[in-house]
Amino acid sequence: MTTTVRESPRYIVRPPEPAALRLEHLSVWYGRHQAIRDVSFTIPARRITAIIGPSGCGKSTLLRALNRMHDLTPEARVEGSVWWGEVDLYAPSTDPVWVRRHIGMIFQKPNPFPKSVFENVAFGLRVNGYRGDIAGRVEEALRKAALWDEVKDKLHQSALALSGGQQQRLCIARAIAL
Ligand SMILES: Nc1ncnc2c1ncn2[C@@H]1O[C@H](COP(=O)(O)OP(=O)(O)OP(=O)(O)O)[C@@H](O)[C@H]1O
Numbered sequence: 001m002t003t004t005v006r007e008s009p010r011y012i013v014r015p016p017e018p019a020a021l022r023l024e025h026l027s028v029w030y031g032r033h034q035a036i037r038d039v040s041f042t043i044p045a046r047r048i049t050a051i052i053g054p055s056g057c058g059k060s061t062l063l064r065a066l067n068r069m070h071d072l073t074p075e076a077r078v079e080g081s082v083w084w085g086e087v088d089l090y091a092p093s094t095d096p097v098w099v100r101r102h103i104g105m106i107f108q109k110p111n112p113f114p115k116s117v118f119e120n121v122a123f124g125l126r127v128n129g130y131r132g133d134i135a136g137r138v139e140e141a142l143r144k145a146a147l148w149d150e151v152k153d154k155l156h157q158s159a160l161a162l163s164g165g166q167q168q169r170l171c172i173a174r175a176i177a178l
């Protein structure tokens with residue numbers, strides 16, 4: 001894929017790329033406190049996008065708006081739209097559980113379930129009634145999260161016995177598996 005049209009020391013102009021997500025006039029309130037104020041931008045597909053800013057400026061609040069996580073916080077209210085392709089994630093007809101099944105989130109602090117390594121990755125598949133090759137999907141997800149070699153001999157030991165970094169990669173595998 002050609003991305004650079006014109007390059008100068010200060011500017012790189014790129015042609016339009018497919019969007020992963022498009023935010024339109026997104027605002028988020030916690031009670032009367034407005035944490036996100038009318039934010040619009042596009043997150044390109046197949047790239048890493050970083051959101052940078054001082055502590056408390058609203059980074060986590062913005063991220064939580066991308067998979068309807070604020071629905072679970074009674075005092076939080078979201079206005080605006082987040083488009084995933086042709087789907088408006090906040091349309092009344094959009095099921096938030098469906099959204100979270102497709103848009104995974106890894107938190108800053110690892111939060112593995114108090115279960116085995118294998119069951120952590122298999123959990124979402126089982127909950128969603130997946131009837132295929134669970135062991136194959138678990139291995140594939142662990143490989144993609146660059147964890148397989150470190151855990152292949154302790155799949156049935158507790159995930160809580162892994163190191164912090166391994167626990168975080170396990171959470172990535174858990175999201176990938178789904
Ligand atoms: N559940 C909540 N209820 C009420 N206010 C909240 C809640 N979560 C966050 N806030 C407030 O919203 C604002 C944005 O918080 P947020 O956690 O999004 O910041 P952040 O940019 O992720 O900060 P950090 O870099 O410290 O993680 C802050 O003023 C915070 O106090």
Ligand SMILES: [Mg+2]
Binds near residue numbers: 059060061
């Ligand atoms: Mg944060």
